[in-house]
Amino acid sequence: MVNLQLYSTDPVLNMAMGVFFVLFAFLFFLLAVWIRSLFIRKATGKPPVLPGLSILIPAHNEQHIIASCLDAIAAADYPSDRMEILVIDDGSSDSTREIVRHFISKHPALDAHLLRSTRGKSGR
Numbered sequence: 001m002v003n004l005q006l007y008s009t010d011p012v013l014n015m016a017m018g019v020f021f022v023l024f025a026f027l028f029f030l031l032a033v034w035i036r037s038l039f040i041r042k043a044t045g046k047p048p049v050l051p052g053l054s055i056l057i058p059a060h061n062e063q064h065i066i067a068s069c070l071d072a073i074a075a076a077d078y079p080s081d082r083m084e085i086l087v088i089d090d091g092s093s094d095s096t097r098e099i100v101r102h103f104i105s106k107h108p109a110l111d112a113h114l115l116r117s118t119r120g121k122s123g124r
Contacts, residue, residue, distance in 0.1 A: 053083045063094040070103045074110060085112040 055073055059066055066087070073085055087100045097114060104112045 050079060050082050053078060055083065055085045057085065057087045058090065059087055059092060059096050059100075060090040061092045061094045061096060063092075063096050063099060066096055067099050067103065070100070070112075074103075074107055080109050080111075083111065085110060086115055087113070088115045088117050090117050 057066075057069065062069075070085070070087075073083075076083075089097055089100070097116075100112075100114045104110075104114065
């Protein structure tokens with residue numbers, strides 16, 4: 001009777017065999033992906049459909065940075081019809097609300113809204 005041993009008692013050899021099998025599996029995966037890409041082509045010519053994106057901006061007395069934050073979002077390379085911006089004002093005592101309202105009127109193509117909330121902790 002043949003006694004077939006599938007593992008070694010040498011830990012270095014066991015580690016080398018483990019690394020070999022992991023590397024072999026990874027290379028086999030890459031080969032399978034490459035072969036699949038040869039046979040399956042997306043020839044629709046349409047741009048990919050991007051998911052809807054909701055950006056929530058909590059704000060409390062943020063008059064110094066809210067305009068640059070909103071301008072950076074407006075300049076993002078993302079379709080404006082797939083994006084909504086919700087600015088949640090938590091009882092600001094500065095001109096944060098006015099700045100956001102001005103931004104909304106300046107960018108009518110964006111789906112931007114100003115929400116007022118007074119449920120959180122009061123600002124310090």
